[in-house]
Amino acid sequence: MIQIQHVSKLFERNGVKNQALNDLSLTVDDGDIFGVIGYSGAGKSTLIRMVNALERPTSGKVVVDGRDVSSLNYRKLRSFKKQIGMVFQHFNLLESKTVFGNVSIPLVLESKSKEEIKERVTELLEFVGLSDKAGSYPDELSGGQKQRVGIARALALNPSILLCDEATSALDPKTTDQILDLLKNINTKYKITILLITHEMTVIQKICNHVAVMEKGKIIERGSVFDVFGHPKQKTTRDFVRSVIRDNVPASIHQTLESAHDARTFKIEFIGDSATKPLIDALIKQFRITVNIVFANMSEIQGKTIGHMVISVKGAPAEINAAVSFLQQQGTAVKEVN
The missing domain is CATH 3.30.70.260 (ACT domain)
Incomplete structure (x- = not known):
C-alpha cells in the first residue's frame, strides 16, 4: 500500500518559491492500477518522485508498505528501492548497450551471477515480446520497442510497485494501446501495484481502476474511474472527461x-x-x-x-x-x- 499523508513540497531557487505539492493525501491499495492526471505543472511528476524517494517532502509523510520512506537511512533506502520499478517517458536507455545489456543493468548492480542474469533477462524479453531483439541497440528499435525494454528493465528485480511517469505520451495511439495492454498484463500476472501519471484521459479510461485529478499541487477529485467519468464534479475533471466522452452538443x-x-x-x-x-x-x-x-x-x-x-x-x-x-x-x- 502507498500512503501519501499531508505531503507538501516547496522548491526554492534564487529566492523564487514554487509550491509543487500542497497538503496532498492519497492512498493506493495493493494490486491496484491507480492513475493521476493533470495538466503540466500540476505536480504529478513531483508526486510520483516522492514514492521512490527521488524527492523528499518538505512536510508530511510517504509511507510504503508501512515504512516511512523519508526516515530510511542510505542502506535501508537502497534495499527499499529494489521493490519499486520505474518506467520513464523517454525510455532512459543506454545507447551503448544492447537490449539484453539494458535490461540486465539492475541485476548487474546487484551482483547477480551470469547464469541468473541470463535466465531472468531471457524470461523478461519473452514476456514483453522482444526475444528476437536481445542483441539489438536502442537506435535500431521503434518507440514502442524501446518502452518495452524500459518496462522489462523495471521488472528485473521483481518489484511490488511499478511507477509510470508519462510512459505512453511519446508513443502513437496504436503503440500506446499495446503498452497499456502490457501494463495490464503485468498487473494481472505479477500482482504488481501500478501508479501512473499522465495528461491523457484515454490512458485512464483504458487501464486504471481509480483516478485522482491534480491541479496546482492539490488533488481536486478522486474515485473509481467509472464514478469520476460518470459524475465529474470539478471543471478540470469535466474538461478531461470530455476529451474522451463527448457530451456537449456541436x-x-x-x-x-x-x-x-x-x-x-x-x-x-x-x-x-x-x-x-x-x-x-x-x-x-x-x-x-x-x-x-x-x-x-x-x-x-x-x-x-x-x-x-x-x-x-x-x-x-x-x-x-x-x-x-x-x-x-x-x-x-x-x-x-x-
Missing part, C-alpha cells in the same frame, strides 16, 4: 435547436444498465409526443456503458413532463437544455 446542432421554437430540448445521461434499455422507443409508444434524437454518444468505462443523448421533444406540456418523469424513474439523469 454548434451546428445548437443552431438547429434554437430555430425550433415549438420544441423543448433535453439532455439525457445513461449510466450502466439504463444504457441498454429501449427508453426512446418506450417514450414514443407511451406518450403523445414527437421525439427527435439530435445528438448521441456512447462510451465504455471498465466494462460499463456511459451514454449521452440530446433529444428534441414536441407535444403538450403535460405529456412532455410525464415523459421526463418516466425517464427519471428509469435511472437516467434528464436536464432541459435552453
Whole structure:
C-alpha cells in the first residue's frame, strides 16, 4: 500500500518559491492500477518522485508498505528501492548497450551471477515480446520497442510497485494501446501495484481502476474511474472527461435547436444498465409526443456503458413532463437544455 499523508513540497531557487505539492493525501491499495492526471505543472511528476524517494517532502509523510520512506537511512533506502520499478517517458536507455545489456543493468548492480542474469533477462524479453531483439541497440528499435525494454528493465528485480511517469505520451495511439495492454498484463500476472501519471484521459479510461485529478499541487477529485467519468464534479475533471466522452452538443446542432421554437430540448445521461434499455422507443409508444434524437454518444468505462443523448421533444406540456418523469424513474439523469 502507498500512503501519501499531508505531503507538501516547496522548491526554492534564487529566492523564487514554487509550491509543487500542497497538503496532498492519497492512498493506493495493493494490486491496484491507480492513475493521476493533470495538466503540466500540476505536480504529478513531483508526486510520483516522492514514492521512490527521488524527492523528499518538505512536510508530511510517504509511507510504503508501512515504512516511512523519508526516515530510511542510505542502506535501508537502497534495499527499499529494489521493490519499486520505474518506467520513464523517454525510455532512459543506454545507447551503448544492447537490449539484453539494458535490461540486465539492475541485476548487474546487484551482483547477480551470469547464469541468473541470463535466465531472468531471457524470461523478461519473452514476456514483453522482444526475444528476437536481445542483441539489438536502442537506435535500431521503434518507440514502442524501446518502452518495452524500459518496462522489462523495471521488472528485473521483481518489484511490488511499478511507477509510470508519462510512459505512453511519446508513443502513437496504436503503440500506446499495446503498452497499456502490457501494463495490464503485468498487473494481472505479477500482482504488481501500478501508479501512473499522465495528461491523457484515454490512458485512464483504458487501464486504471481509480483516478485522482491534480491541479496546482492539490488533488481536486478522486474515485473509481467509472464514478469520476460518470459524475465529474470539478471543471478540470469535466474538461478531461470530455476529451474522451463527448457530451456537449456541436454548434451546428445548437443552431438547429434554437430555430425550433415549438420544441423543448433535453439532455439525457445513461449510466450502466439504463444504457441498454429501449427508453426512446418506450417514450414514443407511451406518450403523445414527437421525439427527435439530435445528438448521441456512447462510451465504455471498465466494462460499463456511459451514454449521452440530446433529444428534441414536441407535444403538450403535460405529456412532455410525464415523459421526463418516466425517464427519471428509469435511472437516467434528464436536464432541459435552453
